[in-house]
Amino acid sequence: MRTTSVPRLPLLLLLALIWPGGAGGVRITELDVPAVALEGDDVHLRCDYEDEGGSSLYTLKWYKDDQEFFRHQPGRAPREGDDHCRDHHLYHVDGVTVDCWVSTERDVVLQSVTKATSGDYQCEVIGEHPKFRKETRRARLTIFSEDLRAPLLLGAEESYSLMDYVTLNCSSLNTEYMPELTWLINNRPANQSMVREVDSRTAGLVFQVRPEHFQRGEINVACVTSLGPRHKMSTPVQLPNRDGPSVKGYFFNTGHRMEASGALFILATLSQLRTLASPAL
CATH class of the missing domain: 2.60.40.10 (Immunoglobulins)
Known part of the structure; x- marks a missing residue:
């Protein structure tokens, strides 16, 4: 008896198809990347997300021009050779210096930016097992060297x-x-x-x-x-x-008009006081 072979689906895709609960995962709700900044500024990047369908965050990554420079992966122990502080893992990318001590999984701070910091910035979030659903958003940041001048x-x-x-x-x-x-x-x-x-x-x-x-x-x-x-x-x-x-x-300090008659009265009074105070000759 002849049988028809069925292509094998990747394990993760198969699990996603049979797992109950709809299209749950982690969804990006806000991406805030300033369009412009000046050299020497500290630039704040924000990637906010929310859980859907009972899932939770597996990993959050930041990329500059498709090169990863920041990763937050709850529960992951640092590996040998990793540059890390707190729960964050950092990767060298030209023009990017992360202040990891004030950065969180939602807010990343770039220190003392230069023109080399300019580029396309992408946030990527991936939900936990079993679906590992991924979502990304991207925005452009441009750094200028000329100070702002008064108009x-x-x-x-x-x-x-x-x-x-x-x-x-x-x-x-x-x-x-x-x-x-x-x-x-x-x-x-x-x-x-x-x-x-x-x-x-x-x-x-x-x-x-x-x-x-x-x-x-x-x-x-x-x-x-x-x-x-x-x-x-x-x-x-x-x-x-x-x-x-x-x-x-x-x-x-009052905003009230000083009437001319009132001003003349004050001047006349001051003149009389000066006369009385002057010694007689």
């Missing part, structure tokens, strides 16, 4: 009246990269309807002056340039009210 702000006039138009330009002075440019009016983000893109390195701000814009006799505007969440610089400018009191017309 150039142009176009401010000496003073403004109500209903005048304020037209300002803000330009990045960095050449290695283009940071993000944003505007603040009285320490609050400007409405996007006021912002204009002039060119690839310049953002404009256009708005009509309203009474609420003046605070203590002037409008405070700032252009902010930023590279990632850690690096920010700003260039501020004060726009005085042409028709109202200047900021000097207000008490230093």
Whole structure:
């Protein structure tokens, strides 16, 4: 009697097919790799995961440009020749220095990054027996050497009246990269309807002056340039009210206007006190 041969399935695949409980395993819920950083920064990488279907973590690995540099494998004893600290196993990769004493299985810290640290970073998680389900995610990190520079702000006039138009330009002075440019009016983000893109390195701000814009006799505007969440610089400018009191017309720490009559009364009183205190000739 002729029989038909059945191809042998790999043992792990066979177990995955017959084991009850669906497609359980370990799933990546968050991959956080900063897009940019500056030389000398400490860069935090995060790969968060959760268990599914009763599985647990078998191993978590980090790769740079497909080269493994970090492994967390619960319960694995260090092998001879391993570079390890705590529960982590480290592997040499150019441009990567891990601060393993503050790193965890979910958060890895790269110390004092250089341009050689730039690359594609991949997190890989594998669930425990019996399925050993694997999931990966990848993101790009770029390191720059040029320090962030304060932006150039142009176009401010000496003073403004109500209903005048304020037209300002803000330009990045960095050449290695283009940071993000944003505007603040009285320490609050400007409405996007006021912002204009002039060119690839310049953002404009256009708005009509309203009474609420003046605070203590002037409008405070700032252009902010930023590279990632850690690096920010700003260039501020004060726009005085042409028709109202200047900021000097207000008490230093109250924000109330000093009326002219009150100021004259104070000056007259001080003058009389000086006369009384002066010795008679």
